[in-house]
Amino acid sequence: MDTVINDFVQVLRRHGLRVSPAESLDALHALGQVGLGEHGVARDTLRTTLVKNLEDIETFDRLFDVYFSLRPQQERPRAKLDVHDHDHDHGQPTSMEFGEDAGGEAPDSEEHSHEDKENTDFRKYFDEDRMRPSEDIHGEADKMRLSMFSQELILNRNPGALNQALQRITHQLRLRRARNMFNPGDLVTHGQGQELPLDVSAADLQGLLDHLHDMDVDEALIRQLEEQSEEILRGLPQLIEQMVERQKKLEKKKDDSALMRRSLRKVFEFSPAEQRETEAAIRRMARQIHGAKTRRLKQDRTGHISVPHTLRRNVRYDGIPFDPVLRRHHEKRPRIAMLCDVSLSTRNLSRFWLHMVYQMQNLFSKVRTFVFVAEMAEVTQVFEESSMDRAVEQVFSGRVIDADVNSDFGSAAEQFKNRYLPTINHRTTLVVLGDGRNNGKDPNVAAFEEISQHVRQVIWITPEPRWGWSLGSCDMPLYEPLCDRVEVVRTVDQLAGVAEDLVRTRA
Amino acid sequence: MFESIEEVREKLAGQEYVCDRRLATVVYLAVKLDKPVLIEGPAGVGKTELAKALAAATGRSLIRLQCYEGLDEAKALYEWEYGKQLLYTQVLREKIGEFIGPTKGLREAAAALRDQEDVFFSENFLVERPILQAITSETPPVLLLDEIDRADEEFEAFLLEFLSDYQVSIPEIGTVKAEHPPVVILTSNRTRELSEALKRRCLHLQIDYPSPEVELEIVRLKAPGVGEVLADELVGTIQSIRSLDLRKSPSIGETLDWARSLVVLGAPSLNKDLIEETLSVIVKYDRDAAKVLAHVRGAAESKDLGQKEPTGEKQNEGMYEMHRSTHKHAH
Numbered sequence: 001m002d003t004v005i006n007d008f009v010q011v012l013r014r015h016g017l018r019v020s021p022a023e024s025l026d027a028l029h030a031l032g033q034v035g036l037g038e039h040g041v042a043r044d045t046l047r048t049t050l051v052k053n054l055e056d057i058e059t060f061d062r063l064f065d066v067y068f069s070l071r072p073q074q075e076r077p078r079a080k081l082d083v084h085d086h087d088h089d090h091g092q093p094t095s096m097e098f099g100e101d102a103g104g105e106a107p108d109s110e111e112h113s114h115e116d117k118e119n120t121d122f123r124k125y126f127d128e129d130r131m132r133p134s135e136d137i138h139g140e141a142d143k144m145r146l147s148m149f150s151q152e153l154i155l156n157r158n159p160g161a162l163n164q165a166l167q168r169i170t171h172q173l174r175l176r177r178a179r180n181m182f183n184p185g186d187l188v189t190h191g192q193g194q195e196l197p198l199d200v201s202a203a204d205l206q207g208l209l210d211h212l213h214d215m216d217v218d219e220a221l222i223r224q225l226e227e228q229s230e231e232i233l234r235g236l237p238q239l240i241e242q243m244v245e246r247q248k249k250l251e252k253k254k255d256d257s258a259l260m261r262r263s264l265r266k267v268f269e270f271s272p273a274e275q276r277e278t279e280a281a282i283r284r285m286a287r288q289i290h291g292a293k294t295r296r297l298k299q300d301r302t303g304h305i306s307v308p309h310t311l312r313r314n315v316r317y318d319g320i321p322f323d324p325v326l327r328r329h330h331e332k333r334p335r336i337a338m339l340c341d342v343s344l345s346t347r348n349l350s351r352f353w354l355h356m357v358y359q360m361q362n363l364f365s366k367v368r369t370f371v372f373v374a375e376m377a378e379v380t381q382v383f384e385e386s387s388m389d390r391a392v393e394q395v396f397s398g399r400v401i402d403a404d405v406n407s408d409f410g411s412a413a414e415q416f417k418n419r420y421l422p423t424i425n426h427r428t429t430l431v432v433l434g435d436g437r438n439n440g441k442d443p444n445v446a447a448f449e450e451i452s453q454h455v456r457q458v459i460w461i462t463p464e465p466r467w468g469w470s471l472g473s474c475d476m477p478l479y480e481p482l483c484d485r486v487e488v489v490r491t492v493d494q495l496a497g498v499a500e501d502l503v504r505t506r507a
Numbered sequence: 508m509f510e511s512i513e514e515v516r517e518k519l520a521g522q523e524y525v526c527d528r529r530l531a532t533v534v535y536l537a538v539k540l541d542k543p544v545l546i547e548g549p550a551g552v553g554k555t556e557l558a559k560a561l562a563a564a565t566g567r568s569l570i571r572l573q574c575y576e577g578l579d580e581a582k583a584l585y586e587w588e589y590g591k592q593l594l595y596t597q598v599l600r601e602k603i604g605e606f607i608g609p610t611k612g613l614r615e616a617a618a619a620l621r622d623q624e625d626v627f628f629s630e631n632f633l634v635e636r637p638i639l640q641a642i643t644s645e646t647p648p649v650l651l652l653d654e655i656d657r658a659d660e661e662f663e664a665f666l667l668e669f670l671s672d673y674q675v676s677i678p679e680i681g682t683v684k685a686e687h688p689p690v691v692i693l694t695s696n697r698t699r700e701l702s703e704a705l706k707r708r709c710l711h712l713q714i715d716y717p718s719p720e721v722e723l724e725i726v727r728l729k730a731p732g733v734g735e736v737l738a739d740e741l742v743g744t745i746q747s748i749r750s751l752d753l754r755k756s757p758s759i760g761e762t763l764d765w766a767r768s769l770v771v772l773g774a775p776s777l778n779k780d781l782i783e784e785t786l787s788v789i790v791k792y793d794r795d796a797a798k799v800l801a802h803v804r805g806a807a808e809s810k811d812l813g814q815k816e817p818t819g820e821k822q823n824e825g826m827y828e829m830h831r832s833t834h835k836h837a838h
Contacts, residue, residue: 018703020707022707023707026540026542026710029540030536030539030540030710033535033536033539033540034512034532034535034536040528040529041512041528041532044528044529044532044533045532045536047711048532048533048536048710048711048712049536049710049711051711052545052703052706052707052709052711053706054547054697054713057713307589308581308586308587308589311589311590311592311593312587312589315589315592315593315596318596318600319593319596319597
């Protein structure tokens with residue numbers, strides 16, 4: 001059992017879940033408690049012990065289904081057979097594909113329709129009389145003494161044997177196909193091929209049973225399995241087929257379509273849920289920014305007298321409070337200055353940024369916001385006084401700064417240095433939102449360097465992925481060494497990612 | 508305590524706590540493996556209730572620690588009782604002559620005193636706070652650390668030792684270890700991400716809004732005055748409201764509040780007007796209210812078109828059906 005669970009944990013890790021050894025041990029102990037009798041319970045058990053992040057639950061469920069369900073659903077095989085009947089004409093190309101895929105070649109990505117065809121094809125190689133009895137077994141699930149789940153565990157224990165069987169079958173089929181080159185669709189009607197997989201598997205099943213004795217499964221279970229070996233044998237072709245599918249699914253990389261779908265366009269109209277998400281992400285991020293507000297009482301020269309601490313310190317003076325201990329809430333307010341590029345090149349994104357800025361200003365007391373294109377202007381006031389949409393409109397209207405010229409980080413930095421630098425101090429965190437495209441103008445690294453030395457830390461958030469920096473007139477490579485962090489953020493998700501990242505790297 | 512997962516379910520049901528098998532499995536494992544359970548989920552889905560029901564079902568006492576920003580070990584673990592210590596000093600001063608009377612010389616007197624030193628930092632002066640209480644208690648209680656996400660990250664760090672070994676190290680005394688580990692339940696509303704270390708030590712359980720069947724059962728149990736028809740409609744409506752994109756979806760608590768207020772109003776069944784009048788019970792934001800109203804009206808109207816003579820009750824039943832189907836789609 002342990003090997004199977006370990007293997008499963010490996011699969012989870014490969015798909016980005018973080019499972020510690022302690023957790024997989026927990027999973028084993030837990031399975032020991034609940035037993036393997038029920039699929040659902042085993043699943044809940046593994047989920048509760050192995051998965052600790054909500055985002056991962058979906059992945060887990062998917063992988064669990066794939067990994068531990070070698071058995072077909074009851075409806076499926078027949079449906080597939082029907083398809084086969086109607087689909088007689090796709091002869092050669094699909095059979096070829098089947099042979100190649102099952103032979104262990106890496107499956108490619110455009111796969112769904114593909115798999116179905118393959119199923120159909122595979123079934124062609126077994127005649128229907130052979131298949132019916134095995135289906136009946138699944139039909140009378142309650143008669144089976146050994147639970148599905150433990151069978152699956154056992155079969156998972158020794159994937160090698162099954163693979164071997166599989167390869168041999170494929171090999172045989174290839175030979176046959178070569179012989180029947182002109183009429184590959186007719187393979188089914190020949191007698192010999194059908195027997196083949198069962199012969200191969202009979203030997204391998206014995207191997208499986210042998211392996212069982214090495215495992216820490218109790219004797220009764222093994223005996224049950226042996227009794228059932230007939231049934232398993234009959235079901236084995238299907239098992240093998242599903243094994244292939246399973247292997248493929250397990251290998252398949254997580255698709256990022258969900259992430260892609262939440263593309264930029266959606267960001268502008270914040271749904272309440274997204275608004276909540278941004279808020280949460282910003283809150284989390286703010287915790288990590290130096291100088292964030294804390295609520296903990298700290299000893300200080302001013303504040304309230306703390307009786308327990310005073311007494312404790314003054315025990316040495318017989319409890320006469322010579323030396324009072326004062327404590328107060330330290331409100332280290334985050335001092336944040338945000339510089340937001342609102343030029344044309346980032347127009348779409350700056351809308352998203354301004355929303356973000358707006359929320360930051362709502363959440364924290366000391367946030368100053370500046371917008372720039374070629375000149376720099378403070379808009380803290382605007383954001384405080386008007387609603388979010390109106391504030392954003394006002395910035396783009398051109399009344400604050402001329403928003404329609406080409407962006408010029410150099411002169412903006414120069415202006416910021418001269419005009420505003422004296423008003424911020426070494427406790428301020430500077431957040432720059434911009435793509436660093438200077439349109440060929442002087443990057444003025446010196447001015448930016450002076451700013452970055454003056455403030456506590458500089459976080460630069462850019463929409464441009466790193467590989468794009470070398471293209472066009474992007475001066476990010478020059479600015480990057482001066483920043484404490486450079487983050488690529490295009491969506492709410494990524495913003496949350498940055499926050500998450502900050503949490504991790506701090507420890 | 509429990510022999511099977513089914514038993515967990517039955518006993519919790521005996522406390523009017525309806526749960527699915529998944530939840531029962533986790534509770535069963537927590538008890539069997541002596542592991543804390545971390546429950547995450549939106550507000551009002553019965554996270555805290557579970558701890559209460561579990562305590563009642565097993566006949567154990569419930570120790571509850573509500574977490575908040577700035578909660579520190581002095582309030583959660585233990586604190587020294589300084590007043591008592593002071594008093595002791597006074598007593599000791601009077602006794603000290605008597606005590607070192609027979610000794611010869613300063614050295615011996617100091618040695619005699621040294622032997623008594625730990626008198627000050629002994630269990631006598633310790634004020635037990637919830638976590639220490641849970642550890643030292645003779646009969647293992649159920650310890651509920653409510654809304655752990657509200658506490659500071661430093662506080663999570665205190666908890667780590669306790670959660671993994673059910674022990675607390677007090678520098679002056681040593682390690683206090685629980686003989687019978689308590690059942691620990693932590694809840695979180697996910698206002699922030701908890702640390703990996705904490706999560707690793709716990710079994711994880713995600714509770715979401717219940718399925719219509721479970722919610723119906725809850726309404727029947729907890730608001731017995733509600734008639735069958737009304738309960739059906741109520742749950743259907745709530746479920747469909749949850750599928751809207753709201754800032755704050757109505758929780759089970761709000762469903763029950765709504766059910767009870769409808770009982771007070773003596774309503775036999777739901778209708779559009781009634782929903783509008785009592786909306787404030789389930790929806791807490793203006794913008795959400797507008798959305799829900801639009802939704803309810805839309806549902807009622809589309810039904811009007813479909814039926815030629817809508818009688819009050821049938822119309823609502825239809826509405827309920829529709830809600831159920833939208834709900835299924837949402838899944």
